[in-house]
Amino acid sequence: MTDNAQTKPEIEFIDGPAPEELVITDIRVGDGAEAQAGSTVNVHYLGVDFETGEEFDSSWNRGQSINFPLASLVKGWQEGIPGMRVGGRRQLVVPPQLAYGPAGGGHRLSGRTLIFVIDLLGVQ
Template sequence: MKKTFIALAITGVIGAGIASTLVAAEPDLKTTDEKVSYGMGLVLGERMRNDLPDLQMEQFLQGIQHGNAGGDEARMSREEIQAALQEYQQSMQKKQMAEMEQLATDNQAAGASFLKENAERDEVMTTDSGLQYEVIEEGEGDKPTADDQVKVHYTGALLNGEVFDSSRDRGEPVTFGLSQVIPGWTEGLQLMSEGSRYKLYIPSELAYGPGGNRSIGPNETLVFDVELLEINPEAAK
């Protein structure tokens, strides 16, 4: 019993000693050089966390030490470093491509499931192309052609409800030619009379497809709440 107590006491003393050493070993941040050195390390560390998520800290710190010492102790040549970087970049590209392909597959399946269920609602109409639309308010004006320009207010969202673009949020409608937008818009707007407000459910093949864009993933089905304010507004002026 005494031996166990003594062993625990010794362990506690050693642990306390190690802890105090670690605390004491923390570098000062008093002088400008100390602050700049820490700041540069912090910024570099943040960049490495984003650029190199699998960073091996022990090897990384040794590389910094050897480089800062002039490189005489370097364990790799420049050629070996370049080869390792290329291999790493290639593996990351393959990983990203695999993730994008899986995301495209998942989005395609989610879109197909949503559109199938959505088509069963009485208020939703489906065209031959697969575009779905729902009349919120029917206008009494003319309908545009594919060669016309239109002035609209809109809100675009993903199936999860996330809004990725909205002229309403910006407080200003947009004007564009119907031949300059995604096929789902070109077709959908031609169904609308001036003054109408429709909800368009656009399959990925009528939107941005497998490529997506900056704010839209691959094979995303999109939902647009669109108001057709005016046809050929410049001509009317």
């Protein structure tokens, strides 16, 4: 996995079954402001499907970071970003119940375990 805040991360395939709980891995610990549950965060992120490794979304591909209130994001982000510090890079492995719900839920990623690599650029 690459570990440069200026470059899009590469996610290595994870062997074994998809986890049933949120898995949080700090790739790089930041030293800036700490994200809180009620924060609005400025992030660069990459999302891939756990099973296939297929990329489904990336702010890197759009060439700009995104600002989000944490409260408006999937539960996996709401639980996985607080405590992260600006300048950090964190990987979240998010099971369906903390992402887009069970299969058949109406979202194209319903029923999927998702992997996100998130660079925290700012906190409000």
